[in-house]
Amino acid sequence: MTEMNFKDQVVVVTGAGGVLCSYFCEEYAKAGAKVALLDLNEERVLEVAAKINQAGGTAKGYKTNVLDKENIEAVHQQILVDLGPCDILVNGAGGNNPKAQTDIEYHQETIQEDVRSFFDLDASGIEFVFNLNFLGTLLPTQVFAADMVAGKAGNILNVSSMNAFTPLTKIPAYSGAKAAISNFTQWLAVYFSKMGIRCNAIAPGFLVSNQNRDLLFSKTGEPTARAEKILRNTPLERFGEPEELIGGLFFLTDNQKASFITGVVLPIDGGFSAYSGV
Known part of the structure; x- marks a missing residue:
């Protein structure tokens, strides 16, 4: 899907080593953008950038720790040299941690010793999840939005989640972090409103990724009870595909088509958020 034109715009994507964000990078490049791929996994972003360049696009990968502001600033300076000032920032870095999730959906009077309940959640795991998702969005924004302020134009696109609307069982830290x-x-949209900068988010529904694969499928590839429950509560009765996020992503970061839209969190979820379960 490359109908929208981002020719010569510099798009910076964090979490670009992941399944979804690497796909975002490829699609922005097809639409003419110069793409900076940021991820702690340097090997992966270099691989994706090489694939984009071989296909005729313009991209470069950078090893980046989104929780280390000094590192982000150093990467920013290199991007300025390599590609130019940031026009669009996609904050895609995020994730969950097993130490921050319960094994059970409901507390019971009797719980086996090897089952993690709410009372067994690990503080360091919760801290990791909040830092990765929230600080991992805030810090890159502090660095790259400076380019947008200087040019009095730009777009910030955050990646929220269905969990932000209604928390899912078992993953309280991730749900809370995405709500944040x-x-x-919305806070950023107001704060930067006088600077020509728009800030929006997409809230993907259920897509299969490396982060949730073990929750959705057994080792033999069969849908888990949790996956079956998700599908029952998704009116379109299936998981989404990465390409189905691109329309919302491109629309919200297009200065012509979405020029009066800021502070929006767009569900892309197959109707999950609209269905009460009844």
Whole structure:
């Protein structure tokens, strides 16, 4: 999907080593953008950047720790040399941690010793999840939005989640962190409103990724009970595909087509958020 034109715009994507964000990078490049791929996994972003360049696009990968502001600033300076000032920032870095999730959906009077309940959640795991999702969005924004302020134009696109609307069972830290991202998106939209900078977010529904594969499928590839429950509560009765996020992503970061839209969190979820379960 490359109908929208981002020719010569510099797009910076964090979490670009992941399944979804690497796909975002490829699509922005097809639409004419110069793409900077940021991720802690240097090998992966270099691989994706090489693929984009071989296909005729313009991209470069950078090893980046989104929780280290000094590192982000150093990467920013290199991007300025390599590609130019940032026009669009996609904050895609995020994730969950097993130490921050319960093994059970409901507390019971009797719980086996090897089952993690709410009372067994690890503080360091929760801290990791909040830092990665929230600080991992805030810090890159502090660095790259400076380019937008200087040019009095730009777009910030955050990646929220269905969890931000209604928390899912078992993953309280991730749900809370994504709720913070939605709130922060609205805050940024107001804060930068006088600078020609728009800030929006997409809230993907259920897509299969490396982060949730073990929750959705057994080792033999069969849908888990949790996956079956998700599908029952998704009116379109299937998981989404990465390409189905691109329309919302491109629309919200297009200065012509979405020029009066800021502070929006767009669900792309197959109807999950609209269905009460009844």
